Amino acid sequence: MKVTNLLLATSALAIAASAAAAEDMTIVSWGGAYLNSQQKAYHDPYMAMNPGLNIINDDASAEAVAKLRAMNEAGNLTWDLVDVVPSDAMRLCDEGLAMPIDFDKVLAPAPDGTPATEDFGALLVSECFIPQIVYSTTFGYRTDMVGDTPPTSVCDVFDLAKYPGKRSLQKRPIDNMEWALYCDGVAKDEIYNVLGTDEGVARAFAKLGTIKDSVVWWNAGAETPQLLADGEVVMGSTFNGRLFSAIAEQNQPIGMLWDMQSFDLDGWVIPTGLPEDRLARVLDYVRFATDTQRLADQSKYISYGPARASSAPLVSTHAELGIEMAPHMPTDPKNASNTHIYDYEWWADNRDDLDAKFQAWLAQ
Amino acid sequence: MSDTTHTGPMLAADGSPLKRSLERALRRQKLRALALIAPLLIFILVTFIAPIADMLFRSVENEIVSETLPRTVVALKDWDPTLGELPDEAVFAAMAADLQEAAKAKIHTRVGSRLNYETPGISSLFRKSGRQASKWDLEKDGPFKDVLIKSEKGWGELDVWKTIQVYSPKYTNGYFLNAVDLEKTASGISPRDEDQQIYITLFLRTFAMSIGITLSCLMLGYPVAWLLSNLPSRSSNLLMILVLLPFWTSLLVRTSAWKVLLQQQGVINDVLVWVGLVANDDRLVMINNQFGTVLAMTHILLPFMILPLFSVMKTIPPSYLRAAKSLGASNWTAFWRVYFPQSVPGIGAGSILVFILAVGYYITPELVGGTKGTFISNRIAFHISSSLNWGLAAALGAILLGFVVLLYWVYDRLVGIDNVKLG
């Protein structure tokens, strides 16, 4: 008796607490410079338009799928809107944890009247996913530690003779395996076929093994810029926007290596099961935050390409530094001469398996 | 009134037999003690023990397969996978019906990702076929063997069906097997592929590093505890503060301090370069490896070694040592034959405590451990928040918990948990 009473009493309190905060909207994102760009481009103007509304930021995007699943088990949804990458959006959509979106109804058309589905075009990769930006995972290097010949190819990462020193790579198989095979001589369109075989996996690990002792593995996007700034590594992979802020905003001696940058998207999902009033508010926010102007505004604060075609011409200069942003976008033709697009479906199948192998390989 | 002795039982003031009255009083006392303890016990059982029991349950629970695919599970029961032939049409038809229903409820991919932990590729099988399932007419579109294999050729693979059959039961030991680098197959239990074996290594590494940490704590803690217990109490109290301060300082403060000290551009390397012991381009790597983890954790856990050692050493009379020496023992003999044996309980208490705490550490290895210096805890956290393989996380946790409980029991036997002291 006592047990259930206690639980009932406490959960009643918890519910009372969440009901009292009716004017809060919890938006989940990645934190750091990225959150900052969203805060300035979306949250602040939206809160100015809606006095009395308070946006709470939760930097939990990395654990979004786990936490949404837990909330779903509990039937206690504390999040209103979640920023995720497409692979997670697909998982959430598949599990029924994210809401399918009628894009033309929910999202604003472009200023010239083009419907949202056309404006976003091929970037609408899942029926639950509202894209915001295009970003890429690519390499930065210390300009003062590479001599007179800065690296020009992703394969220079694997060349310890030419560029001695540590490099930082993300602690996961995605991207690293592809780069390794590419630099081991596999043609770009053959990468996933090769990686699908045991020999291919062994080949990728063998290539990564050549630099294993010189790799610092990172978990969070801000680690590589920090490691580069501290001179702990010569080069390292991270999200291009993080490198941009280290170069342009903090004046670090870092150069960009765009070769074989790995494209990805980032965007919103709306969790299923929101009560009417909260859902209405979220939809209103999303319509505002993903319109042409807002997406273009975001690129004033971070060098990620807006997901709408109609926003591209509006991309202007950095809000504080006044530099032209277009040449820093991953989509700029000069930067995108050789890119890598990773296969969501393939990774959805092989992620667990390759991750186990990757971890075993790391532990060896 | 007679002075003769009573022959009957002793009576209490109210006339009842004294023995019974005492018994009643004792019972009342016991009940009162229990009544005082009960609220806390219930609190702990609900907020702490129940969650752990719940987690342990997850390590064997496997209801998702039979709940999502009820018809298939029944139909697959009689299939003999050793014949090397695909199951018959009844199984495929059952799967089509199950898939259609599951896809409608949007739960088909959940079972797909569950089975994908065992056989890669199943996840997309369920996702892709699930999309088409709503269009199937279960009455007319048969035979479903062709329909399914046409929709996704993976349905024609024996391994897929073997996996579904092996993981049909409501409860499974599969997670535990995976946690010790084994796997469950249609033909019984077999070791996992060599390139996927990781957990035994991780457990062994966790234990080896914890032993390393315990030993270095002992080596550093013993002299300090000895000094503290032999100084006059005024100065020992003062020095004790130096031991207790780290103990009271936030774990994250101490971990960040080590991060600052050990980095290649950190304080220690700077000093070494400045002194000239190390060349500027050849700075020592002391972080993101096992060395960093052992060093930082030794610092963090050292007070847990010193305090039990100190409380035991304080009870060893210094006169014993003097007596031994006056009887002609050398310093070393006196220490080794007389003092040391008496300090062994302190060594036991401190070592077990430090080892228990070390073995389950998460924060410090996560921040300074890199890849080679991480513990099993870090892997558990990974499975909870990234890979979402909660069953495997629970199984790994259960094994770790088993070890810790065993040591806890030993500790209780040797020292008694009542004797834990906190400064």
Place this chain on the structure above:
Amino acid sequence: MSLPIYATPAQRVWYYTFRVICGAIFFFLIAPILVIIPLSFNAQDFFTFTPEMLSLDPAGFSLKHYRDFFTNDDWQGALYNSLRIAPVATVLSLSFGTLAAIGLSQSHVPFRRVIMAVLISPMIVPLIISAAGMYFFYSRVGLQGTYWGVVLAHAALGIPFVIITVTATLVGFDRSLTRAAASMGANPITTFFKVQMPLILPGVVSGGLFAFITSFDEVVVVLFVGSAGQKTLTWQMFTGLREQISPTILAVATILVVFSIGLLIVVEMLRRRSERLRGMSPN
């Protein structure tokens, strides 16, 4: 253990070597904590001593990281959450814990050993396991991501410390005092508050401080059980250390060190007072 005047030279050498070794170990214990204090006044955004700092040039020092801590909403929100969670968790573990400690110190407690083992277990069970269990279980009952979920979890983690410190005070407690009070007609409640409580108060207070610091310092469980609304100071530090490494962390760390010194002094004073009250002081 001063050196006797008749010590041989070898003994003398050993005596001083030993002291130097102990000194080095004490240095090892304290130096890492102290080293962050000057670094937190760094005028640069670095984690290491700049040449200006080494030459004691005032331009090398600044309070900017402290200013950042006191003006940054994230840090202030985190501080507010820590201060909102820890005291409530402390009150919970202290009230349940003190009662139970008194119960446990009675002479006849059935299953004492088992009960004790259960009550101390939150200190022994690896935090990641507690966190995982609570994450799953609290999700099921709707406490995950709520204020009360974190408070209950922290209260459970603080209980062993309360039990240990309060039972330690009760060991020296003279039972005849309560019996005397009872024989003079005081009811159990009066006896508790007038006789027992004042004597065990130091233990209760230091148990409370332990429970407070346990909640205040805790990071693993709150990472799992909490959500953005419960982001505590240590959580913010953890993400900071892993992600946006800024020297503000060192400023926060310095403040926390000063805070721990304060707590430590209070606990030490209480311990001595308790020993004096119970006539156990070695002095």
